[in-house]
Amino acid sequence: MAAVQNQTPILPKLNPTDFQIPTLGECTFPTPPTRSEIISENERILYQSRFSDPSKLNPSLAFEVAGLRDHMFFDPHDINVGIVTCGGLCPGLNDVIRAITYSSLGYGVKKVYGFKFGYRGLSRQGRSYILLDTKNVNTIHYIGGSFLGSSRGPVPPEEMIETLKLLKISVLFTIGGDGTQRGAKFLQDKITEMGEKISVIGIPKTIDNDILYVDKTFGFDTAVEKAREAIICAHVEAKSAPHGLSIVKLMGRDSGFISAKATLASGDVNICLIPEEPFTLEALFKAVESRLLRQNHCVIVVAEGAGAELMAKIQPPVKDASGNLKGGDIGVFLKEQIQAHFKKLDMECTTRYIDPSYTIRACQPNASDAAFCEELGNKAVNSALSGKTGCIVGFWNQQFTLVPFSLITRGRKMVQLDEHMWCTVKAMTTDVTGRQ
Numbered sequence: 001m002a003a004v005q006n007q008t009p010i011l012p013k014l015n016p017t018d019f020q021i022p023t024l025g026e027c028t029f030p031t032p033p034t035r036s037e038i039i040s041e042n043e044r045i046l047y048q049s050r051f052s053d054p055s056k057l058n059p060s061l062a063f064e065v066a067g068l069r070d071h072m073f074f075d076p077h078d079i080n081v082g083i084v085t086c087g088g089l090c091p092g093l094n095d096v097i098r099a100i101t102y103s104s105l106g107y108g109v110k111k112v113y114g115f116k117f118g119y120r121g122l123s124r125q126g127r128s129y130i131l132l133d134t135k136n137v138n139t140i141h142y143i144g145g146s147f148l149g150s151s152r153g154p155v156p157p158e159e160m161i162e163t164l165k166l167l168k169i170s171v172l173f174t175i176g177g178d179g180t181q182r183g184a185k186f187l188q189d190k191i192t193e194m195g196e197k198i199s200v201i202g203i204p205k206t207i208d209n210d211i212l213y214v215d216k217t218f219g220f221d222t223a224v225e226k227a228r229e230a231i232i233c234a235h236v237e238a239k240s241a242p243h244g245l246s247i248v249k250l251m252g253r254d255s256g257f258i259s260a261k262a263t264l265a266s267g268d269v270n271i272c273l274i275p276e277e278p279f280t281l282e283a284l285f286k287a288v289e290s291r292l293l294r295q296n297h298c299v300i301v302v303a304e305g306a307g308a309e310l311m312a313k314i315q316p317p318v319k320d321a322s323g324n325l326k327g328g329d330i331g332v333f334l335k336e337q338i339q340a341h342f343k344k345l346d347m348e349c350t351t352r353y354i355d356p357s358y359t360i361r362a363c364q365p366n367a368s369d370a371a372f373c374e375e376l377g378n379k380a381v382n383s384a385l386s387g388k389t390g391c392i393v394g395f396w397n398q399q400f401t402l403v404p405f406s407l408i409t410r411g412r413k414m415v416q417l418d419e420h421m422w423c424t425v426k427a428m429t430t431d432v433t434g435r436q
């Protein structure tokens, strides 16, 4: 097995205090009769569930449990809440917006504000919102995208607090990826500094599944399902042409989870390229060549962030409005390079290039993601009413957790090259690292 190259902090040095969730204060309102499960304040979900020596297991490294307590910090009848969706689209955004709205109004919350186009809707200049109710959110889960719109780009936390205070909002739900939760952390830090009693609760969203300390984010399953459909079509195309080569580009700027999982799910991929594992063009050409000669067809899946070192030589990455690095189009680059290579060899290669990125992201969630979103939304409301703040609702070992912003913003989850999932992908595909 080749040496592991990437260094995702999967098991960094953690302290029990890293798991502590800030609270706004004492919970004094008895929770009204509810169908929701009541969580005892002492319950925890172990960080480490796999071990060989039980004596080395540290039970104080554990997540708080998301959900309702027997007493609430907020009297729901006294408060307004806000919802914002930021970053790229993701299947299930509308489902979470709907779940939060229904759940909040069910507890008797006065008003649910939906901010338009991400944090921009909370800014002084771009302040824009709609009141959400059971009528206007009733059917939004039938379609993809965000009912509220989304955007990238920073907004000063002071301006957001000004908006929250103006509208008497006690809880802000931030639905978004790592950047959104970084922004939410800045906001919550400022709120604490100013001594305001406003809770900020994140719901991690990303098809990339790249949030640290979260097993799975909503939208990921759907993205894999849609990616698999594209791969199946790519395989059909490749098999139907003389020396057919299909290249499918999938999203994944820094983490190749969609590509890896879709490769496992389809069984039709011959070469899988992800950002975490560098490859060489020479090894890639050789692999395609030998595959076309042996099997007459070949399917390549490439994550958008793969080959970043190759792309950087042609075109330095640019930053988007949020400061995320965006490189050139690796899919188009590979198509052109491979075509030029086979032209030089005077060997036939019928190349098809498929980029389903935005169709994967803008669609309705599958049933499993939709159900997951419903629970996430409910857990977020329950946790906020219990006075929790400065955290996201996570999912770890099949349980809904609370994870501090300070923990998830330490980095980004990436595919570990020695994890079972990636090793299985490697067993199913051809290595193009140039090391073998």
Ligand SMILES: Nc1ncnc2c1ncn2[C@@H]1O[C@H](COP(=O)(O)OP(=O)(O)OP(=O)(O)O)[C@@H](O)[C@H]1O
Pocket: 086, 087, 088, 089, 118, 119, 120, 151, 152, 153, 154, 155, 176, 177, 178, 179, 180, 181, 182, 183, 184, 186, 205, 206, 207, 321, 322, 324
């Ligand atoms: N360090 C930060 N401080 C304050 N705000 C931030 C920070 N990083 C990102 N944000 C803000 O969060 C919002 C969303 O960030 P970003 O565009 O990176 O998307 P994201 O939430 O990571 O979603 P995804 O990458 O999955 O599309 C933007 O408005 C951005 O300005």
Ligand SMILES: O=P(O)(O)OC[C@H]1O[C@](O)(CO)[C@@H](O)[C@@H]1O
Pocket: 087, 088, 089, 177, 206, 207, 208, 251, 252, 253, 304, 320, 361
């Ligand atoms: O087109 P945009 O908005 O820049 O988003 C692209 C990025 O969004 C993501 O889908 C994450 O939401 C990444 O995989 C991708 O790099």
Ligand SMILES: [Mg+2]
Pocket: 087, 177, 178, 179
């Ligand atoms: Mg991000």
